[in-house]
Amino acid sequence: MKGLFGSPRRVAAIARNTFIEAGRNRAFIGLGIAAIGLVASSMAVSGLAIADQMARVLVDFGLFAISLLEVVIAVTMGVILVFKEIDRKTFYVVLTKPIRRSEVLAGKFFGLAAILAIALVLMAAAWVGSLLLRDVPLRHDMVQALVLTWMQALLITSVALFFSSFASPVLSGVFTLGVYLAGTSIYVLEDLLAGRKGMLATNEAARAVAKAAVVGLPDLSVFNLGKELILGIPIGWDYVAAAGAYCAGWIVLFWALAALIFERRDFA
Amino acid sequence: MDDVIAVEGLRKVFRTPFRRRRVEAVKGVTFQVRRGEIFGFLGPNGAGKTTTLKMLVGLIRPTSGRARVLGGDPGTLEVMARVGFLPEQPYFYDYLTPGELLDVFGQVFGLPRALRRQRIDSLLDLVGLGDAKGRVLRKFSKGMLQRVGIAQALLNDPELVLLDEPMSGLDPVGRKEIIDLMARLKDQGKTVFFSSHILADIERLCDRVVILHKGEVKHAGTLKELLTQGERKEILVAGELPDGLSGRPGLLATDRVGPGVTRLAVESAAADAMLRALLDARLEVLQVADRGITLEELFVKTAGSGPVGAREVAG
Numbered sequence: 291m292k293g294l295f296g297s298p299r300r301v302a303a304i305a306r307n308t309f310i311e312a313g314r315n316r317a318f319i320g321l322g323i324a325a326i327g328l329v330a331s332s333m334a335v336s337g338l339a340i341a342d343q344m345a346r347v348l349v350d351f352g353l354f355a356i357s358l359l360e361v362v363i364a365v366t367m368g369v370i371l372v373f374k375e376i377d378r379k380t381f382y383v384v385l386t387k388p389i390r391r392s393e394v395l396a397g398k399f400f401g402l403a404a405i406l407a408i409a410l411v412l413m414a415a416a417w418v419g420s421l422l423l424r425d426v427p428l429r430h431d432m433v434q435a436l437v438l439t440w441m442q443a444l445l446i447t448s449v450a451l452f453f454s455s456f457a458s459p460v461l462s463g464v465f466t467l468g469v470y471l472a473g474t475s476i477y478v479l480e481d482l483l484a485g486r487k488g489m490l491a492t493n494e495a496a497r498a499v500a501k502a503a504v505v506g507l508p509d510l511s512v513f514n515l516g517k518e519l520i521l522g523i524p525i526g527w528d529y530v531a532a533a534g535a536y537c538a539g540w541i542v543l544f545w546a547l548a549a550l551i552f553e554r555r556d557f558a
Numbered sequence: 559m560d561d562v563i564a565v566e567g568l569r570k571v572f573r574t575p576f577r578r579r580r581v582e583a584v585k586g587v588t589f590q591v592r593r594g595e596i597f598g599f600l601g602p603n604g605a606g607k608t609t610t611l612k613m614l615v616g617l618i619r620p621t622s623g624r625a626r627v628l629g630g631d632p633g634t635l636e637v638m639a640r641v642g643f644l645p646e647q648p649y650f651y652d653y654l655t656p657g658e659l660l661d662v663f664g665q666v667f668g669l670p671r672a673l674r675r676q677r678i679d680s681l682l683d684l685v686g687l688g689d690a691k692g693r694v695l696r697k698f699s700k701g702m703l704q705r706v707g708i709a710q711a712l713l714n715d716p717e718l719v720l721l722d723e724p725m726s727g728l729d730p731v732g733r734k735e736i737i738d739l740m741a742r743l744k745d746q747g748k749t750v751f752f753s754s755h756i757l758a759d760i761e762r763l764c765d766r767v768v769i770l771h772k773g774e775v776k777h778a779g780t781l782k783e784l785l786t787q788g789e790r791k792e793i794l795v796a797g798e799l800p801d802g803l804s805g806r807p808g809l810l811a812t813d814r815v816g817p818g819v820t821r822l823a824v825e826s827a828a829a830d831a832m833l834r835a836l837l838d839a840r841l842e843v844l845q846v847a848d849r850g851i852t853l854e855e856l857f858v859k860t861a862g863s864g865p866v867g868a869r870e871v872a873g
């Protein structure tokens with residue numbers, strides 16, 4: 291089993307460098323500032339809402355904005371960082387070092403995970419700040435909801451890295467967003483499959499496709515618990531842990547597939 | 559068996575995915591590089607040098623044939639730990655300083671921190687970037703990037719150094735420095751394998767060379783072997799060569815080298831007859847000298863005598 295996931299030292303070297311790259315990139319920093327600004331300004335929307343619904347809007351909309359922006363950051367960085375290495379040929383000097391290509395991918399992933407964590411903390415600070423300003427009571431479930439949001443972004447990062455291991459950046463971005471949208475609405479399919487009416491109950495072919503989608507795509511509703519937060523349903527750390535295991539399983543799968551493709555790829 | 563590199567029937571066919579075009583960049587190349595030598599991998603642009611080098615470091619897979627590097631498969635961890643590679647026109651993470659870049663690679667190599675620091679400092683001094691240590695690579699010129707590339711190729715104190723066009727992007731002084739550096743690496747017992755389409759200054763450097771053209775090995779051997787084949791004499795005469803003599807057998811080339819001086823290149827075997835004919839024609843012979851073929855001439859001859867080949871050599 292030793293070395294199944296590669297050498298931690300080499301992965302860490304790439305992760306650290308990925309983190310520095312984002313930290314020194316003006317476009318990424320701009321994206322981060324825009325994200326925080328968006329979360330803060332989304333709170334202004336609540337000013338238009340009716341007083342008793344204000345808390346709901348603040349909590350729900352704020353969390354949704356954070357989750358969406360984390361995904362946007364995950365997709366853009368996941369796609370751009372790999373493309374840049376290939377396009378500028380910086381990979382030539384990296385991949386010819388004693389390092390596995392799977393380790394380079396893992397390093398990129400962990401570097402991005404750290405960046406997403408920092409972006410999350412900053413956006414969450416803007417969110418919590420605006421909640422406090424409006425006297426909305428804080429609950430510790432919010433921390434759990436935020437952690438789940440981060441997990442979703444990590445999963446999307448691994449999807450983006452997977453697609454960038456063989457597709458062009460534009461296609462990778464489109465595919466990754468496709469997985470995000472489909473994964474977000476998978477529970478709808480599950481409901482339809484469980485029902486006795488409609489096309490999915492009667493048409494065998496449609497049923498097979500829907501089933502394949504349910505099995506072959508991550509169910510992202512696992513990570514989006516805004517409703518529970520509003521309704522006051524506790525989330526609990528055991529749920530977070532289970533979601534984490536689900537998330538890790540998908541990440542390892544996408545990483546392994548990406549590594550398989552990446553190992554075989556020519557860097558001509 | 560002390561072959562540091564053994565290449566046998568190596569081929570690479572590139573397929574462009576949408577246009578149905580096939581490019582056979584390397585067409586069954588065979589050669590060996592011995593431990594401790596400086597091996598020149600020469601040929602005009604497009605000969606297939608970079609493609610071959612990329613197969614030797616595992617960046618691309620051969621279509622067929624075999625390459626062994628340091629006794630192992632190209633690109634594996636065990637092999638790459640002992641190899642240094644400079645890509646053609648290298649480019650690096652441009653948001654880092656050269657010190658930071660080398661530190662990342664040093665971590666990948668697993669060098670302890672103290673050793674990293676010491677080696678990075680001495681390497682940057684070695685390639686003449688001691689003063690640019692703190693500057694971001696984005697602001698580096700092509701020649702400076704080339705020097706960073708050499709430094710990163712030596713970071714792991716490799717047994718074998720593979721350099722793709724190490725002299726390109728450098729001025730004559732820089733080229734001289736690289737040549738001296740390669741000679742020093744050889745003195746340290748390392749094997750140096752480098753590609754080049756520029757021949758200036760390298761004649762005395764290489765122990766052996768391969769001349770590649772259109773994906774095929776055209777010449778292989780020591781420079782001495784290559785350059786003494788087709789030995790010739792050079793004759794300088796005053797005045798112009800009469801028409802009657804310009805078509806003589808064994809006359810390889812004529813050109814004007816100064817006011818009223820013509821230079822003839824003549825096959826050695828035909829030199830006596832040619833001299834007699836010149837004297838009979840009452841021409842004043844200024845000088846007769848032995849001359850081997852130059853690498854440059856061999857190169858042009860290999861690349862085809864047309865102006866395209868000549869231009870590639872010059873470029």
Ligand SMILES: Nc1ncnc2c1ncn2[C@@H]1O[C@H](COP(=O)(O)OP(=O)(O)O)[C@@H](O)[C@H]1O
Pocket residue numbers: 558572573574581582583601602603604605606607608609610
């Ligand atoms: N990725 C690629 N796809 C298609 N053709 C390529 C590719 N890389 C190189 N070639 C072609 O292969 C030939 C050899 O190229 P190269 O190995 O770069 O030569 P050299 O390094 O000697 O200049 C050229 O004709 C070049 O156009």
Ligand SMILES: [Mg+2]
Pocket residue numbers: 604607608609646723
């Ligand atoms: Mg080349």
